Amino acid sequence: MESYIRVVVADDQEIVRTGLTMILNAEPDIRVVGEAADGRRAVELAQRLRPDVCLFDIRMPGMDGIEATRRLAGPTVASPLAVVVITTFDLDEYVYAALRAGARGFLLKDAGSALLSQAVHAAAGGDALIAPSITTRLLKAFAGAGPAGPPSQPIDPLTDREEEVLGTVARGLTNAEIARELHIGLSTVKTHVTNLMTKLGARNRVEIAIWAYETGRRS
Incomplete structure:
Protein backbone atom coordinates (compact mmCIF):
# COMPACT_ATOMS: atom_id res chain seq x y z
CA MET A 1 0.00 0.00 0.00
CA GLU A 2 1.37 3.38 -1.02
CA SER A 3 2.04 5.94 1.70
CA TYR A 4 1.23 9.59 1.07
CA ILE A 5 1.84 12.83 2.93
CA ARG A 6 -1.72 13.96 3.62
CA VAL A 7 -2.32 17.71 3.38
CA VAL A 8 -5.19 20.07 4.19
CA VAL A 9 -5.10 23.36 2.24
CA ALA A 10 -6.86 26.51 3.44
CA ASP A 11 -7.12 29.76 1.46
CA ASP A 12 -10.11 32.04 0.90
CA GLN A 13 -9.32 32.39 -2.83
CA GLU A 14 -10.58 29.42 -4.79
CA ILE A 15 -8.07 29.90 -7.61
CA VAL A 16 -5.20 29.80 -5.10
CA ARG A 17 -6.56 26.69 -3.38
CA THR A 18 -6.95 24.99 -6.73
CA GLY A 19 -3.42 25.92 -7.77
CA LEU A 20 -1.86 24.71 -4.53
CA THR A 21 -3.84 21.48 -4.69
CA MET A 22 -2.78 20.81 -8.28
CA ILE A 23 0.88 21.43 -7.47
CA LEU A 24 0.84 19.20 -4.41
CA ASN A 25 -1.15 16.39 -6.02
CA ALA A 26 1.37 16.34 -8.86
CA GLU A 27 3.96 15.13 -6.37
CA PRO A 28 4.14 11.32 -6.27
CA ASP A 29 3.99 11.11 -2.48
CA ILE A 30 1.65 13.99 -1.55
CA ARG A 31 -2.15 14.05 -1.57
CA VAL A 32 -4.46 16.93 -0.63
CA VAL A 33 -7.20 15.35 1.48
CA GLY A 34 -9.18 18.48 2.30
CA GLU A 35 -9.71 22.11 1.29
CA ALA A 36 -11.17 25.03 3.24
CA ALA A 37 -12.01 28.65 2.45
CA ASP A 38 -11.68 29.96 6.01
CA GLY A 39 -9.82 29.20 9.21
CA ARG A 40 -12.78 27.77 11.14
CA ARG A 41 -13.52 25.19 8.47
CA ALA A 42 -9.79 24.46 8.20
CA VAL A 43 -9.57 23.69 11.91
CA GLU A 44 -12.64 21.43 11.74
CA LEU A 45 -11.20 19.55 8.76
CA ALA A 46 -7.77 19.20 10.32
CA GLN A 47 -9.13 17.95 13.64
CA ARG A 48 -11.26 15.39 11.86
CA LEU A 49 -8.80 14.25 9.18
CA ARG A 50 -5.55 14.61 11.20
CA PRO A 51 -3.41 15.35 8.10
CA ASP A 52 0.37 15.17 8.14
CA VAL A 53 0.62 18.84 7.13
CA CYS A 54 -1.73 21.84 7.11
CA LEU A 55 -1.01 24.56 4.56
CA PHE A 56 -2.75 27.77 5.67
CA ASP A 57 -3.05 31.26 4.29
CA ILE A 58 -2.69 33.96 6.95
CA ARG A 59 -5.49 36.25 5.81
CA MET A 60 -8.82 34.45 5.80
CA PRO A 61 -12.34 35.56 6.78
CA GLY A 62 -13.96 34.54 10.05
CA MET A 63 -10.92 32.93 11.63
CA ASP A 64 -7.54 33.86 10.22
CA GLY A 65 -4.59 31.56 9.72
CA ILE A 66 -2.95 32.69 12.95
CA GLU A 67 -5.82 31.60 15.17
CA ALA A 68 -6.29 28.43 13.15
CA THR A 69 -2.61 27.64 13.63
CA ARG A 70 -2.82 28.34 17.37
CA ARG A 71 -5.75 25.95 17.75
CA LEU A 72 -3.96 23.16 15.92
CA ALA A 73 -0.30 23.71 16.84
CA GLY A 74 -0.20 26.11 19.77
CA PRO A 75 1.64 25.58 23.06
CA THR A 76 -1.44 24.16 24.81
CA VAL A 77 -2.33 21.63 22.08
CA ALA A 78 -1.76 18.08 23.31
CA SER A 79 -1.17 16.54 19.88
CA PRO A 80 -0.13 19.44 17.62
CA LEU A 81 -0.32 19.20 13.86
CA ALA A 82 2.33 20.49 11.47
CA VAL A 83 1.28 23.84 9.99
CA VAL A 84 3.01 25.71 7.19
CA VAL A 85 1.83 29.27 6.65
CA ILE A 86 1.73 30.88 3.22
CA THR A 87 1.38 34.60 2.58
CA THR A 88 1.29 37.03 -0.32
CA PHE A 89 3.61 39.58 1.25
CA ASP A 90 7.19 39.02 2.38
CA LEU A 91 6.74 41.60 5.15
CA ASP A 92 3.35 40.55 6.44
CA GLU A 93 2.77 41.91 9.95
CA TYR A 94 1.07 38.68 10.96
CA VAL A 95 3.85 36.27 10.07
CA TYR A 96 5.69 36.59 13.37
CA ALA A 97 2.46 35.99 15.27
CA ALA A 98 1.82 32.88 13.16
CA LEU A 99 5.25 31.49 14.03
CA ARG A 100 4.58 32.22 17.68
CA ALA A 101 1.26 30.41 17.32
CA GLY A 102 3.13 27.24 16.37
CA ALA A 103 3.59 27.38 12.60
CA ARG A 104 6.41 25.13 11.49
CA GLY A 105 7.42 27.41 8.64
CA PHE A 106 6.20 29.84 6.05
CA LEU A 107 6.41 30.50 2.35
CA LEU A 108 5.46 33.20 -0.09
CA LYS A 109 2.73 32.23 -2.52
CA ASP A 110 5.10 32.85 -5.42
CA ALA A 111 7.75 30.56 -3.92
CA GLY A 112 7.33 28.02 -6.71
CA SER A 113 6.37 24.37 -6.77
CA ALA A 114 9.80 23.05 -5.75
CA LEU A 115 9.98 25.09 -2.55
CA LEU A 116 6.34 24.32 -1.74
CA SER A 117 7.06 20.61 -2.03
CA GLN A 118 10.19 20.97 0.10
CA ALA A 119 8.23 22.79 2.82
CA VAL A 120 5.56 20.10 2.95
CA HIS A 121 8.14 17.31 3.04
CA ALA A 122 10.11 19.12 5.75
CA ALA A 123 7.03 19.68 7.90
CA ALA A 124 5.90 16.08 7.50
CA GLY A 125 9.33 14.92 8.59
CA GLY A 126 9.31 17.01 11.75
CA ASP A 127 11.54 19.66 10.26
CA ALA A 128 10.69 23.20 9.20
CA LEU A 129 11.38 25.38 6.22
CA ILE A 130 11.32 29.16 6.13
CA ALA A 131 11.67 30.62 2.66
CA PRO A 132 15.44 31.32 2.59
CA SER A 133 15.07 34.48 0.52
CA ILE A 134 13.23 36.25 3.33
CA THR A 135 14.38 34.49 6.49
CA THR A 136 16.86 37.11 7.65
CA ARG A 137 14.85 40.17 6.68
CA LEU A 138 11.58 38.94 8.12
CA LEU A 139 12.93 37.67 11.42
CA LYS A 140 14.82 40.92 11.89
CA ALA A 141 11.64 42.87 11.22
CA PHE A 142 9.47 40.91 13.59
CA ALA A 143 11.80 39.69 16.31
CA GLY A 144 10.85 42.75 18.33
CA ALA A 145 7.14 42.05 17.99
CA GLY A 146 7.11 39.23 20.51
CA PRO A 147 6.10 39.35 24.16
CA ALA A 148 7.73 41.98 26.38
Missing part, protein backbone atom coordinates in the same frame (compact mmCIF):
# COMPACT_ATOMS: atom_id res chain seq x y z
CA GLY A 149 10.66 40.95 28.54
CA PRO A 150 14.01 39.32 27.88
CA PRO A 151 14.11 36.02 25.99
CA SER A 152 14.51 32.88 28.04
CA GLN A 153 18.01 31.58 28.63
CA PRO A 154 19.08 28.05 27.69
CA ILE A 155 18.74 25.32 30.31
CA ASP A 156 22.42 24.50 29.79
CA PRO A 157 25.06 26.65 28.03
CA LEU A 158 25.36 26.07 24.29
CA THR A 159 28.52 24.45 23.01
CA ASP A 160 30.61 26.16 20.34
CA ARG A 161 29.25 23.78 17.71
CA GLU A 162 25.67 24.36 18.85
CA GLU A 163 26.26 28.10 18.48
CA GLU A 164 27.41 27.48 14.90
CA VAL A 165 24.35 25.36 14.14
CA LEU A 166 22.14 27.99 15.79
CA GLY A 167 23.41 30.62 13.36
CA THR A 168 22.77 28.44 10.32
CA VAL A 169 19.25 27.57 11.48
CA ALA A 170 18.56 31.30 11.93
CA ARG A 171 19.57 31.83 8.29
CA GLY A 172 16.98 29.29 7.15
CA LEU A 173 19.37 26.53 6.09
CA THR A 174 18.09 22.97 5.89
CA ASN A 175 19.83 20.13 7.72
CA ALA A 176 21.53 19.03 4.51
CA GLU A 177 22.80 22.56 3.83
CA ILE A 178 24.07 22.88 7.42
CA ALA A 179 25.92 19.57 7.07
CA ARG A 180 27.65 20.79 3.91
CA GLU A 181 28.53 24.20 5.32
CA LEU A 182 29.90 22.91 8.63
CA HIS A 183 31.43 19.74 7.12
CA ILE A 184 29.62 17.40 9.50
CA GLY A 185 27.31 14.46 9.01
CA LEU A 186 23.55 14.81 8.59
CA SER A 187 22.87 12.72 11.69
CA THR A 188 25.20 15.00 13.67
CA VAL A 189 23.26 18.06 12.49
CA LYS A 190 19.99 16.45 13.60
CA THR A 191 21.49 15.72 17.00
CA HIS A 192 22.63 19.33 17.42
CA VAL A 193 19.22 20.67 16.36
CA THR A 194 17.51 18.34 18.83
CA ASN A 195 19.88 19.48 21.58
CA LEU A 196 19.13 23.12 20.72
CA MET A 197 15.40 22.51 20.98
CA THR A 198 15.87 20.86 24.37
CA LYS A 199 18.15 23.57 25.77
CA LEU A 200 16.07 26.47 24.43
CA GLY A 201 12.68 24.96 25.17
CA ALA A 202 11.83 25.27 21.46
CA ARG A 203 9.32 23.01 19.75
CA ASN A 204 10.87 23.31 16.29
CA ARG A 205 13.63 25.05 14.35
CA VAL A 206 11.43 28.07 13.67
CA GLU A 207 11.42 28.81 17.40
CA ILE A 208 15.20 28.24 17.45
CA ALA A 209 15.54 30.90 14.73
CA ILE A 210 13.30 33.32 16.61
CA TRP A 211 15.36 32.84 19.78
CA ALA A 212 18.56 33.47 17.83
CA TYR A 213 17.23 36.80 16.56
CA GLU A 214 15.82 37.85 19.91
CA THR A 215 19.19 37.29 21.55
CA GLY A 216 21.37 38.58 18.72
CA ARG A 217 22.93 35.14 18.23
CA ARG A 218 22.52 35.05 14.46
CA SER A 219 25.37 34.72 12.01
Whole structure:
Protein backbone atom coordinates (compact mmCIF):
# COMPACT_ATOMS: atom_id res chain seq x y z
CA MET A 1 0.00 0.00 0.00
CA GLU A 2 1.37 3.38 -1.02
CA SER A 3 2.04 5.94 1.70
CA TYR A 4 1.23 9.59 1.07
CA ILE A 5 1.84 12.83 2.93
CA ARG A 6 -1.72 13.96 3.62
CA VAL A 7 -2.32 17.71 3.38
CA VAL A 8 -5.19 20.07 4.19
CA VAL A 9 -5.10 23.36 2.24
CA ALA A 10 -6.86 26.51 3.44
CA ASP A 11 -7.12 29.76 1.46
CA ASP A 12 -10.11 32.04 0.90
CA GLN A 13 -9.32 32.39 -2.83
CA GLU A 14 -10.58 29.42 -4.79
CA ILE A 15 -8.07 29.90 -7.61
CA VAL A 16 -5.20 29.80 -5.10
CA ARG A 17 -6.56 26.69 -3.38
CA THR A 18 -6.95 24.99 -6.73
CA GLY A 19 -3.42 25.92 -7.77
CA LEU A 20 -1.86 24.71 -4.53
CA THR A 21 -3.84 21.48 -4.69
CA MET A 22 -2.78 20.81 -8.28
CA ILE A 23 0.88 21.43 -7.47
CA LEU A 24 0.84 19.20 -4.41
CA ASN A 25 -1.15 16.39 -6.02
CA ALA A 26 1.37 16.34 -8.86
CA GLU A 27 3.96 15.13 -6.37
CA PRO A 28 4.14 11.32 -6.27
CA ASP A 29 3.99 11.11 -2.48
CA ILE A 30 1.65 13.99 -1.55
CA ARG A 31 -2.15 14.05 -1.57
CA VAL A 32 -4.46 16.93 -0.63
CA VAL A 33 -7.20 15.35 1.48
CA GLY A 34 -9.18 18.48 2.30
CA GLU A 35 -9.71 22.11 1.29
CA ALA A 36 -11.17 25.03 3.24
CA ALA A 37 -12.01 28.65 2.45
CA ASP A 38 -11.68 29.96 6.01
CA GLY A 39 -9.82 29.20 9.21
CA ARG A 40 -12.78 27.77 11.14
CA ARG A 41 -13.52 25.19 8.47
CA ALA A 42 -9.79 24.46 8.20
CA VAL A 43 -9.57 23.69 11.91
CA GLU A 44 -12.64 21.43 11.74
CA LEU A 45 -11.20 19.55 8.76
CA ALA A 46 -7.77 19.20 10.32
CA GLN A 47 -9.13 17.95 13.64
CA ARG A 48 -11.26 15.39 11.86
CA LEU A 49 -8.80 14.25 9.18
CA ARG A 50 -5.55 14.61 11.20
CA PRO A 51 -3.41 15.35 8.10
CA ASP A 52 0.37 15.17 8.14
CA VAL A 53 0.62 18.84 7.13
CA CYS A 54 -1.73 21.84 7.11
CA LEU A 55 -1.01 24.56 4.56
CA PHE A 56 -2.75 27.77 5.67
CA ASP A 57 -3.05 31.26 4.29
CA ILE A 58 -2.69 33.96 6.95
CA ARG A 59 -5.49 36.25 5.81
CA MET A 60 -8.82 34.45 5.80
CA PRO A 61 -12.34 35.56 6.78
CA GLY A 62 -13.96 34.54 10.05
CA MET A 63 -10.92 32.93 11.63
CA ASP A 64 -7.54 33.86 10.22
CA GLY A 65 -4.59 31.56 9.72
CA ILE A 66 -2.95 32.69 12.95
CA GLU A 67 -5.82 31.60 15.17
CA ALA A 68 -6.29 28.43 13.15
CA THR A 69 -2.61 27.64 13.63
CA ARG A 70 -2.82 28.34 17.37
CA ARG A 71 -5.75 25.95 17.75
CA LEU A 72 -3.96 23.16 15.92
CA ALA A 73 -0.30 23.71 16.84
CA GLY A 74 -0.20 26.11 19.77
CA PRO A 75 1.64 25.58 23.06
CA THR A 76 -1.44 24.16 24.81
CA VAL A 77 -2.33 21.63 22.08
CA ALA A 78 -1.76 18.08 23.31
CA SER A 79 -1.17 16.54 19.88
CA PRO A 80 -0.13 19.44 17.62
CA LEU A 81 -0.32 19.20 13.86
CA ALA A 82 2.33 20.49 11.47
CA VAL A 83 1.28 23.84 9.99
CA VAL A 84 3.01 25.71 7.19
CA VAL A 85 1.83 29.27 6.65
CA ILE A 86 1.73 30.88 3.22
CA THR A 87 1.38 34.60 2.58
CA THR A 88 1.29 37.03 -0.32
CA PHE A 89 3.61 39.58 1.25
CA ASP A 90 7.19 39.02 2.38
CA LEU A 91 6.74 41.60 5.15
CA ASP A 92 3.35 40.55 6.44
CA GLU A 93 2.77 41.91 9.95
CA TYR A 94 1.07 38.68 10.96
CA VAL A 95 3.85 36.27 10.07
CA TYR A 96 5.69 36.59 13.37
CA ALA A 97 2.46 35.99 15.27
CA ALA A 98 1.82 32.88 13.16
CA LEU A 99 5.25 31.49 14.03
CA ARG A 100 4.58 32.22 17.68
CA ALA A 101 1.26 30.41 17.32
CA GLY A 102 3.13 27.24 16.37
CA ALA A 103 3.59 27.38 12.60
CA ARG A 104 6.41 25.13 11.49
CA GLY A 105 7.42 27.41 8.64
CA PHE A 106 6.20 29.84 6.05
CA LEU A 107 6.41 30.50 2.35
CA LEU A 108 5.46 33.20 -0.09
CA LYS A 109 2.73 32.23 -2.52
CA ASP A 110 5.10 32.85 -5.42
CA ALA A 111 7.75 30.56 -3.92
CA GLY A 112 7.33 28.02 -6.71
CA SER A 113 6.37 24.37 -6.77
CA ALA A 114 9.80 23.05 -5.75
CA LEU A 115 9.98 25.09 -2.55
CA LEU A 116 6.34 24.32 -1.74
CA SER A 117 7.06 20.61 -2.03
CA GLN A 118 10.19 20.97 0.10
CA ALA A 119 8.23 22.79 2.82
CA VAL A 120 5.56 20.10 2.95
CA HIS A 121 8.14 17.31 3.04
CA ALA A 122 10.11 19.12 5.75
CA ALA A 123 7.03 19.68 7.90
CA ALA A 124 5.90 16.08 7.50
CA GLY A 125 9.33 14.92 8.59
CA GLY A 126 9.31 17.01 11.75
CA ASP A 127 11.54 19.66 10.26
CA ALA A 128 10.69 23.20 9.20
CA LEU A 129 11.38 25.38 6.22
CA ILE A 130 11.32 29.16 6.13
CA ALA A 131 11.67 30.62 2.66
CA PRO A 132 15.44 31.32 2.59
CA SER A 133 15.07 34.48 0.52
CA ILE A 134 13.23 36.25 3.33
CA THR A 135 14.38 34.49 6.49
CA THR A 136 16.86 37.11 7.65
CA ARG A 137 14.85 40.17 6.68
CA LEU A 138 11.58 38.94 8.12
CA LEU A 139 12.93 37.67 11.42
CA LYS A 140 14.82 40.92 11.89
CA ALA A 141 11.64 42.87 11.22
CA PHE A 142 9.47 40.91 13.59
CA ALA A 143 11.80 39.69 16.31
CA GLY A 144 10.85 42.75 18.33
CA ALA A 145 7.14 42.05 17.99
CA GLY A 146 7.11 39.23 20.51
CA PRO A 147 6.10 39.35 24.16
CA ALA A 148 7.73 41.98 26.38
CA GLY A 149 10.66 40.95 28.54
CA PRO A 150 14.01 39.32 27.88
CA PRO A 151 14.11 36.02 25.99
CA SER A 152 14.51 32.88 28.04
CA GLN A 153 18.01 31.58 28.63
CA PRO A 154 19.08 28.05 27.69
CA ILE A 155 18.74 25.32 30.31
CA ASP A 156 22.42 24.50 29.79
CA PRO A 157 25.06 26.65 28.03
CA LEU A 158 25.36 26.07 24.29
CA THR A 159 28.52 24.45 23.01
CA ASP A 160 30.61 26.16 20.34
CA ARG A 161 29.25 23.78 17.71
CA GLU A 162 25.67 24.36 18.85
CA GLU A 163 26.26 28.10 18.48
CA GLU A 164 27.41 27.48 14.90
CA VAL A 165 24.35 25.36 14.14
CA LEU A 166 22.14 27.99 15.79
CA GLY A 167 23.41 30.62 13.36
CA THR A 168 22.77 28.44 10.32
CA VAL A 169 19.25 27.57 11.48
CA ALA A 170 18.56 31.30 11.93
CA ARG A 171 19.57 31.83 8.29
CA GLY A 172 16.98 29.29 7.15
CA LEU A 173 19.37 26.53 6.09
CA THR A 174 18.09 22.97 5.89
CA ASN A 175 19.83 20.13 7.72
CA ALA A 176 21.53 19.03 4.51
CA GLU A 177 22.80 22.56 3.83
CA ILE A 178 24.07 22.88 7.42
CA ALA A 179 25.92 19.57 7.07
CA ARG A 180 27.65 20.79 3.91
CA GLU A 181 28.53 24.20 5.32
CA LEU A 182 29.90 22.91 8.63
CA HIS A 183 31.43 19.74 7.12
CA ILE A 184 29.62 17.40 9.50
CA GLY A 185 27.31 14.46 9.01
CA LEU A 186 23.55 14.81 8.59
CA SER A 187 22.87 12.72 11.69
CA THR A 188 25.20 15.00 13.67
CA VAL A 189 23.26 18.06 12.49
CA LYS A 190 19.99 16.45 13.60
CA THR A 191 21.49 15.72 17.00
CA HIS A 192 22.63 19.33 17.42
CA VAL A 193 19.22 20.67 16.36
CA THR A 194 17.51 18.34 18.83
CA ASN A 195 19.88 19.48 21.58
CA LEU A 196 19.13 23.12 20.72
CA MET A 197 15.40 22.51 20.98
CA THR A 198 15.87 20.86 24.37
CA LYS A 199 18.15 23.57 25.77
CA LEU A 200 16.07 26.47 24.43
CA GLY A 201 12.68 24.96 25.17
CA ALA A 202 11.83 25.27 21.46
CA ARG A 203 9.32 23.01 19.75
CA ASN A 204 10.87 23.31 16.29
CA ARG A 205 13.63 25.05 14.35
CA VAL A 206 11.43 28.07 13.67
CA GLU A 207 11.42 28.81 17.40
CA ILE A 208 15.20 28.24 17.45
CA ALA A 209 15.54 30.90 14.73
CA ILE A 210 13.30 33.32 16.61
CA TRP A 211 15.36 32.84 19.78
CA ALA A 212 18.56 33.47 17.83
CA TYR A 213 17.23 36.80 16.56
CA GLU A 214 15.82 37.85 19.91
CA THR A 215 19.19 37.29 21.55
CA GLY A 216 21.37 38.58 18.72
CA ARG A 217 22.93 35.14 18.23
CA ARG A 218 22.52 35.05 14.46
CA SER A 219 25.37 34.72 12.01
